[in-house]
Structure formats: structure tokens, C-alpha cells
Amino acid sequence: MSVNDDVLLVHGGTPLEGEIRVRGAKNLVPKAMVAALLGSEPSRLRNVPDIRDVRVVRGLLQLHGVTVRPGEEPGELVLDPTRVESANVADIDAHAGSSRIPILFCGPLLHRLGHAFIPGLGGCDIGGRPIDFHFDVLRQFGAVIEKRADGQYLEAPKGLRGTKIRLPYPSVGATEQVLLTAVLAEGVTELSNAAVEPEIEDLICVLQKMGAIIAMDTDRTIRITGVDALRGYNHQALPDRLEAASWASAALATEGDIYVRGAQQRSMMTFLNTYRKVGGAFEIDDEGIRFWHPGGQLKSIALETDVHPGFQTDWQQPLVVALTQATGLSIIHETVYESRLGFTSALNQMGAHIQLYRECLGGSDCRFGQRNFLHSAVVSGPTKLQGADLVIPDLRGGFSYLIAALAAQGTSRVHGIDLINRGYENFMEKLVDLGAKVELPGQALG
Ligand SMILES: CC(=O)N[C@H]1[C@@H](OP(=O)(O)OP(=O)(O)OC[C@H]2O[C@@H](n3ccc(=O)[nH]c3=O)[C@H](O)[C@@H]2O)O[C@H](CO)[C@@H](O)[C@@H]1O
Numbered sequence: 001m002s003v004n005d006d007v008l009l010v011h012g013g014t015p016l017e018g019e020i021r022v023r024g025a026k027n028l029v030p031k032a033m034v035a036a037l038l039g040s041e042p043s044r045l046r047n048v049p050d051i052r053d054v055r056v057v058r059g060l061l062q063l064h065g066v067t068v069r070p071g072e073e074p075g076e077l078v079l080d081p082t083r084v085e086s087a088n089v090a091d092i093d094a095h096a097g098s099s100r101i102p103i104l105f106c107g108p109l110l111h112r113l114g115h116a117f118i119p120g121l122g123g124c125d126i127g128g129r130p131i132d133f134h135f136d137v138l139r140q141f142g143a144v145i146e147k148r149a150d151g152q153y154l155e156a157p158k159g160l161r162g163t164k165i166r167l168p169y170p171s172v173g174a175t176e177q178v179l180l181t182a183v184l185a186e187g188v189t190e191l192s193n194a195a196v197e198p199e200i201e202d203l204i205c206v207l208q209k210m211g212a213i214i215a216m217d218t219d220r221t222i223r224i225t226g227v228d229a230l231r232g233y234n235h236q237a238l239p240d241r242l243e244a245a246s247w248a249s250a251a252l253a254t255e256g257d258i259y260v261r262g263a264q265q266r267s268m269m270t271f272l273n274t275y276r277k278v279g280g281a282f283e284i285d286d287e288g289i290r291f292w293h294p295g296g297q298l299k300s301i302a303l304e305t306d307v308h309p310g311f312q313t314d315w316q317q318p319l320v321v322a323l324t325q326a327t328g329l330s331i332i333h334e335t336v337y338e339s340r341l342g343f344t345s346a347l348n349q350m351g352a353h354i355q356l357y358r359e360c361l362g363g364s365d366c367r368f369g370q371r372n373f374l375h376s377a378v379v380s381g382p383t384k385l386q387g388a389d390l391v392i393p394d395l396r397g398g399f400s401y402l403i404a405a406l407a408a409q410g411t412s413r414v415h416g417i418d419l420i421n422r423g424y425e426n427f428m429e430k431l432v433d434l435g436a437k438v439e440l441p442g443q444a445l446g
């Protein structure tokens with residue numbers, strides 16, 4: 001995509017109507033691809049979306065000697081890790097790209113090669129995003145970590161041994177780090193205060209198919225019994241509940257009606273409850289979920305993001321755009337990332353009334369109270385939005401700006417749209433299919 005392609009003109013005021021499809025989850029697929037590194041034979045992953053985070057991990061795996069090729073059905077990848085030991089790894093930095101995933105190569109590479117090099121990480125700029133939990137748990141397994149100018153170098157001189165770990169916070173990435181390391185470690189690992197997001201359960205399903213022994217208790221404890229070797233897997237990735245919720249929020253904000261094929265009730269229950277409280281309508285069938293604005297006024301709500309089964313933080317930004325159209329004061333308390341509300345200043349430029357606070361507004365005190373982070377918001381609505389010049393700050397913030405521009409009167413210029421390709425497959429085609437009036441300057445869409 002050239003620099004000029006990275007701007008989208010959005011002519012707002014048209015409800016989004018029609019059907020789109022979501023495929024495998026951005027927060028599962030790249031991790032399942034990394035899991036293939038642990039196997040002694042090829043794995044098949046189905047329902048793989050064509051998004052940048054998948055391409056980045058594909059490049060990293062290939063660099064490590066994994067052959068990745070399309071399978072028989074569309075969206076299927078076959079990952080063959082049988083030649084990892086003979087790979088000559090070079091130029092890893094160039095492939096790290098914008099994703100968080102390279103950190104999850106640690107355990108699998110330590111098992112296979114006895115060493116690993118992890119370059120700087122990407123991912124959304126929505127808080128400090130430290131990786132201290134990852135390195136703490138790897139040390140507990142027996143890894144030795146050396147910080148170098150261009151990244152982290154790891155070795156496991158005595159191999160990796162099962163251990164008892166308690167996470168300070170139920171981090172998704174650190175839980176996955178433990179899973180991907182413990183399955184081939186010697187002995188039993190007991191992880192408490194683990195994250196239990198649906199994508200983690202799906203990763204556990206992948207690992208169990210490979211031959212791992214993993215038990216999940218009801219109290220955030222996961223017990224992994226290390227095994228000597230793992231096979232390949234054949235797995236259909238769970239659908240992207242975060243993308244599905246983004247389109248649901250778009251339907252609400254634009255007074256539209258969108259059938260999201262692939263959306264699943266089970267992984268979206270908390271979102272669906274909130275959607276209903278706001279006044280959004282939905283109807284669930286075996287193939288997907290239809291989301292629509294039923295007419296009348298939307299209702300303001302108090303919303304707190306949290307780890308699963310709480311309200312997922314990645315659902316927050318798109319829903320906030322819809323809340324600018326709700327009557328009264330909505331309160332948002334972001335408890336997962338300290339800086340995930342900065343995107344609201346552009347919404348204010350468009351006519352929204354959103355005030356940020358350092359205090360924990362809403363139900364509970366969180367890690368960010370008293371620490372000077374603007375992590376609570378009060379949204380006062382409804383407000384008419386006007387088109388504006390917008391610069392995309394991060395993945396979900398970017399999609400939120402698209403929704404705001406579509407809900408607004410007039411034309412917006414949305415800069416930096418390529419970032420949205422990191423987690424939304426074919427989003428421009430989907431917008432066109434839903435009747436959005438969008439154009440890439442100098443090019444026809446749809
Ligand atoms: C690729 C992927 O799956 N990304 C998801 C994953 O990110 P990711 O796995 O990076 O998020 P985590 O759950 O680890 O982060 C949650 C919190 O823990 C903190 N933390 C995390 C690790 C660490 O070593 N130290 C530390 O302090 C973070 O700063 C953050 O405040 O889960 C997030 C929370 O559901 C989602 O928003 C992201 O979309």
C-alpha cells in the first residue's frame with residue numbers, strides 16, 4: 001500500500017446494512033501457528049484470516065525453518081516444523097513487524113533449539129505493555145535471559161522444568177507463554193491467576209490435540225503435565241469475537257443492521273448483555289448474529305473493562321462511539337490498559353462530549369487509580385458528529401474512527417488506515433458491501 005492509499009475518505013450519514021463474515025480470531029490464530037513449532041509433524045489450521053498479524057507470524061515461522069503453505073480449503077494453512085533444527089535464522093528483526101507474538105516463540109524455541117532470540121515487540125500503543133511477567137515465568141522454568149541491544153537472548157542450559165507459578169495479574173500473553181513452555185517441560189506446572197479468555201481455551205484445545213495434558217480449574221488455575229513429544233494438530237480456529245463486536249458497534253452507531261456470519265454467542269455473552277442494556281437489538285442463529293439499531297433512543301450505561309469473563313477491553317473503543325449517541329451520561333472505567341482512552345480526543349473534535357478522569361469511576365478500584373492515568377471517561381450524549389481529519393492511533397481506535405466517520409455528517413479523511421489491516425480482514429471490501437460511502441483518493445472501491 002502506498003502512502004496515498006493510506007487515507008480513506010468516508011462520507012458519513014449512511015446506515016451500514018447487510019452481511020459480513022468474520023473468520024478465525026486475531027488473538028488465537030497467530031498463537032496456534034506458534035504452537036505448530038512444538039510438534040514433530042505438520043499441523044493444519046483452518047479458518048485463518050488474511051490479516052497482517054498472521055503474515056508477520058508466517059514470516060517468523062518460515063525464518064525458523066517452518067514450511068507454511070495454503071491447505072486444500074480457503075483459509076487453511078499447513079505448517080510443517082520438521083526442519084526447524086537445520087534452519088539458519090537471520091534478519092529476525094525485519095520480520096518482527098508490528099505484532100506482540102514474537103515473545104511467544106521463547107518456550108517452543110528453547111525446547112527445540114536450546115536457545116532463542118526475541119526482537120523488539122510491536123502491538124498497539126495503549127499503555128506501557130511491559131513483558132516482565134513473561135521473563136519472570138521463563139526464568140522459573142529454568143531459562144537464562146540476557147538483554148542485548150537489539151532484543152533478548154535466551155538459553156536453557158539445564159532444560160526447562162515444570163514449576164509453580166502465580167501471575168500478578170491474569171495476563172493473556174503470560175498465560176500463553178506458560179502454556180507453550182509447560183507442555184514439553186519436565187514434570188508438572190501449576191499456574192494460578194491465569195487468564196481464561198476464549199482464545200486461551202482454544203489454544204489449550206490445540207495443544208491437547210497435539211498430545212498435551214492440560215487441566216483447567218474453575219478458579220483460574222491451570223495444571224499442565226509435561227509430555228516428551230507432541231504431534232501435529234488439525235484445528236478450526238474459533239471466530240473473532242472482537243471483530244464481531246466491532247461490526248455490532250458499527251451497526252448501532254450508524255443506525256444500521258448487520259448480520260455477522262461466524263459470530264458466536266458463547267464467547268460474546270458479556271458483550272451481548274451490554275449491547276442489550278444500551279438498547280441495541282440482536283438475534284442469534286446457528287451461523288451468526290444479526291445486530292441492529294431498533295429505533296428510538298439508546299441508553300447510557302456504566303461500563304468497566306476487565307479480564308474474561310468481564311467486558312473485553314478490545315470491545316471498549318468501538319462501543320464508546322455508539323455511546324456518543326446514547327441519551328445521558330455513560331461512564332467507562334478502563335482497567336486493563338492505562339492509556340486506552342486517548343482516542344476520544346478526536347471524537348470530541350467531531351462533536352462528542354467525552355471527559356477523561358484519573359480516578360477509578362465505576363464499580364471498583366483498579367491498578368491505575370492514584371497513578372495519574374486518564375483511564376476513566378464520562379460520555380455525555382447524544383451528540384451529532386461532524387466529519388473531520390482523523391489520524392488512526394491504534395487498531396481498535398482506528399476502527400472506532402471509521403465508525404465515527406460513518407456515523408457523522410459530512411466527509412472525514414481517515415489517515416493511517418493500513419493499521420486496521422493488522423486485525424480486520426478485508427475491512428474496506430466489507431464496508432463497501434455494507435453500503436458505506438468510502439473512497440481511496442484516486443481509486444475506485446467496490
Ligand atoms: C495478541 C493478543 O492476544 N493481544 C491481546 C492480549 O494482549 P496481551 O497478551 O499483550 O495483554 P495482557 O493480558 O498480557 O495484558 C494485560 C495487562 O497486563 C499487563 N502486563 C502484561 C504482561 C506483562 O508481562 N506485564 C504486565 O504488566 C499489561 O500491561 C496490561 O495492563 O490480551 C489483551 C487483553 O485481553 C488484549 O487487549 C489484546 O488484544
Ligand SMILES: C=C(OP(=O)(O)O)C(=O)O
Nearest residue numbers: 100123124314395396423
Ligand atoms: C490490543 C490489541 O492487540 P495487540 O495485543 O495485538 O496489540 C487489540 O487487538 O485490540
